[in-house]
Amino acid sequence: MADKINKRMSIQKTLIFTQAVTFVAFLIVFSGVGYTLFEIIKLLADKQLSLFAEHLLFLVVAILLSYGTLTYLLARIGYLKRQAEHNQSIETSPIELRPVDEQPVVTILIPSYREESQVVQKTLLSAALQEYPDLRVVLLIDDPPNPTTPSNQDSLDVARSLSETTLTRLRAPQIICTTAMNNYLVREKEKELDISFERNVLAQLYSQIASWYEEQAEEHLCIDYSDKFFINLTYEKPARRFRGKSEYWSRPPSKEPDLIDQDKQLIHYEYENLVHLFRVDTGYFERKRFVNLSQDFSKAANLNSYIGLIGKSCKEIASPDGLRISTTTEENADFIIPETEFILILDADTLISADYTRRMVDCMLQPGNESIAVAQSPYTSFPNAPHLLQRIAGAQTDIQYLIHVGLTYYDATFWVGANALVRISALREIADVRSERGYEITRFIQDRTSIEDTESSIDLIRRGWKLFNYPSRLAFSATPPDFGSLLIQRRRWANGGLLLLPKLMSYLKEHYSQGRTLVEVFMRAQYLLSLGPVSIALLFIILFSFNLTVRTSWVFLIAMVYFAFYMRDLSLNGYHRSDLIRVFSLNLLLVPINVGGMGLSIYQAVKGRKARFQRTPKIGGRTSVPPTYVIAEFTGLLALFLLSWQDLQSGYPVHGLFLLIHALFLLYAIKIFMGFRQSYGDLARLWEK
Numbered sequence: 001m002a003d004k005i006n007k008r009m010s011i012q013k014t015l016i017f018t019q020a021v022t023f024v025a026f027l028i029v030f031s032g033v034g035y036t037l038f039e040i041i042k043l044l045a046d047k048q049l050s051l052f053a054e055h056l057l058f059l060v061v062a063i064l065l066s067y068g069t070l071t072y073l074l075a076r077i078g079y080l081k082r083q084a085e086h087n088q089s090i091e092t093s094p095i096e097l098r099p100v101d102e103q104p105v106v107t108i109l110i111p112s113y114r115e116e117s118q119v120v121q122k123t124l125l126s127a128a129l130q131e132y133p134d135l136r137v138v139l140l141i142d143d144p145p146n147p148t149t150p151s152n153q154d155s156l157d158v159a160r161s162l163s164e165t166t167l168t169r170l171r172a173p174q175i176i177c178t179t180a181m182n183n184y185l186v187r188e189k190e191k192e193l194d195i196s197f198e199r200n201v202l203a204q205l206y207s208q209i210a211s212w213y214e215e216q217a218e219e220h221l222c223i224d225y226s227d228k229f230f231i232n233l234t235y236e237k238p239a240r241r242f243r244g245k246s247e248y249w250s251r252p253p254s255k256e257p258d259l260i261d262q263d264k265q266l267i268h269y270e271y272e273n274l275v276h277l278f279r280v281d282t283g284y285f286e287r288k289r290f291v292n293l294s295q296d297f298s299k300a301a302n303l304n305s306y307i308g309l310i311g312k313s314c315k316e317i318a319s320p321d322g323l324r325i326s327t328t329t330e331e332n333a334d335f336i337i338p339e340t341e342f343i344l345i346l347d348a349d350t351l352i353s354a355d356y357t358r359r360m361v362d363c364m365l366q367p368g369n370e371s372i373a374v375a376q377s378p379y380t381s382f383p384n385a386p387h388l389l390q391r392i393a394g395a396q397t398d399i400q401y402l403i404h405v406g407l408t409y410y411d412a413t414f415w416v417g418a419n420a421l422v423r424i425s426a427l428r429e430i431a432d433v434r435s436e437r438g439y440e441i442t443r444f445i446q447d448r449t450s451i452e453d454t455e456s457s458i459d460l461i462r463r464g465w466k467l468f469n470y471p472s473r474l475a476f477s478a479t480p481p482d483f484g485s486l487l488i489q490r491r492r493w494a495n496g497g498l499l500l501l502p503k504l505m506s507y508l509k510e511h512y513s514q515g516r517t518l519v520e521v522f523m524r525a526q527y528l529l530s531l532g533p534v535s536i537a538l539l540f541i542i543l544f545s546f547n548l549t550v551r552t553s554w555v556f557l558i559a560m561v562y563f564a565f566y567m568r569d570l571s572l573n574g575y576h577r578s579d580l581i582r583v584f585s586l587n588l589l590l591v592p593i594n595v596g597g598m599g600l601s602i603y604q605a606v607k608g609r610k611a612r613f614q615r616t617p618k619i620g621g622r623t624s625v626p627p628t629y630v631i632a633e634f635t636g637l638l639a640l641f642l643l644s645w646q647d648l649q650s651g652y653p654v655h656g657l658f659l660l661i662h663a664l665f666l667l668y669a670i671k672i673f674m675g676f677r678q679s680y681g682d683l684a685r686l687w688e689k
Helices: 002-045 049-088 117-128 150-169 171-190 195-219 225-249 257-277 299-307 356-365 388-409 424-429 452-462 483-494 497-511 515-529 532-547 553-572 579-607 627-649 653-674 676-683
Strands: 106-112 136-141 281-285 312-319 322-327 335-337 342-346 350-352 372-376 419-423 432-436 439-443 466-469 475-477
Touching (some): 002 049, 002 553, 049 388, 049 515, 049 532, 049 553, 106 117, 106 356, 117 136, 117 150, 117 225, 117 342, 117 350, 136 150, 136 299, 150 171, 150 281, 171 257, 195 257, 225 350, 299 439, 342 424, 356 419, 372 424, 372 452, 388 466, 388 483, 388 579, 388 653, 419 424, 452 466, 452 497, 497 579, 515 532, 532 579, 532 653, 553 579, 579 627, 579 653, 627 676, 653 676
Parallel strands (some): 136 281, 372 466
Antiparallel strands (some): 312 322, 312 335, 342 419, 350 475, 372 419, 432 439
16 A cells, blocks of 8 residues: 555656646747747848748747657656556456456457468467457458468468467367356256355366466467567466466355355356356458458558458359459358457557456446547557667657557547557448449548558547547567668658648647647647658758757757656666667667658658558568668768768867767667668668669
């Protein structure tokens, strides 16, 4: 109890301090913007157009950078308030025990494209071992159905077998629990139950289940740090929980009549829950086998194809242009895809705690939450990553967790597609139909941009739906192991934000009279602008700020506030304070990637064609860096050193030193995150072509 009180007081003190600093930061920004605006008006009146343009450009850049700091501070306030509330209520109150037949149906969908089988198998097991009754787990295989190489054929065959492998592994506990339940029902019918005996039998059953989990943990091949984390999350933690239940039921029963009746009801519930816990239906689906389903190369198209068939009886029909899928009656169906109330979408490298589904569903079913379309716990990185790049990129992800949880306080949640529980009725409400190769294709999740879940978030809120981030760390995902794969991930994240701004502004126009909506859009817009535009603003500040005649000190003061809080949050997330330097260095390295992602958005806006979707590789071996990005990184490094030298020679020592420091940070980032030898090898590919 004392620890809880101290934790609550610590959160409260941190909240008050953050609120005070945020208030001061807003004053600084408003004062700085006001002063600069005054200078701009004065320069325009004096017709000093060159200085006017300089000041105006600086103002835009300064607002972009300050905007990021202010929203970070506001998100931190939201996070702290939600944590305080969560610690007092949600975490301390148990999940409501509902009879199995009152639990809504949940289907877990795992989109997969040429993934390593070990990665997918862990995600399948993490999904199948959810402590939720009668789950249906479907692997959505997006590999081409007719591979052209033996290795791709082998990979596809393995992917097709994973669902059955998972089902086979769960057969032993399913038989144990079903047999125990049947024996219990016989005893229940034949005579008055002996509660003392029944408690002991149930304790032994829980002990058997705990032993099964422990055996799985011992048998799992531990190759790397992700395996250690998987074993603990999926096997060892549930084993400890079941051991605890075994100890509870092994205690002597109470002799009070009311408690005896309560025990009878609870024992029946426990048996029923255990039987349905391991009664999992697993399978796979390949949308590319059917010519009348979308063949678009994207995760959204893969999901949409299956979602469109939920609740339907399906028949495969051969046609001149290929195999088609059509709906029919149950009697004539080749297979039936059952109706479901919720779908849980998991990336192929995401792991979730055993109580994840139950907690998200319970959140959805709470009175007043009927309008929540998406509930999720924003994923964090696997802990104890062995490589520096994974650890530092993971640190960025963990800070994003704080921001996402804080956004919910302002009703500004964005759907993060790695582990979201989604209400199927909400998706059907935002669905639209388009033509693809002469076939009608229904889109439930938008695929206009690479950040499909972000656009769908805006579609949902425009229809009156809400999104919710659960304030506990219950979902975890792998960080790209090398810079090549990180580049693909971050370029995809940076592509599309600008294209979605008009849709967000339309939402603001529809609800501008609501004060709460103004704050919501203020927070949401920063999320869309935080990569490409902010990276360009950062470049401007680095290269030109000290050569401007306008006063810039307030911008750097705001930046110091941002870095101070970021360093504090790194420490609270288990990282070293010195990791701030590495995070900053990595951010410099990501500037060309973020700008490149924004360039793809502009290209799509001008050409009207989608940029090519690229999945983050989840395979063994190093992903090479495109030579253009290698050239961009070294060109930027050379430019910083040359400009620094020029400033030092021209009598601008402060700015010269400022540029030199950034050059050294970038050099450090290239060395530890890209590698000089690896970069040379990637660059050599230009001559190989």
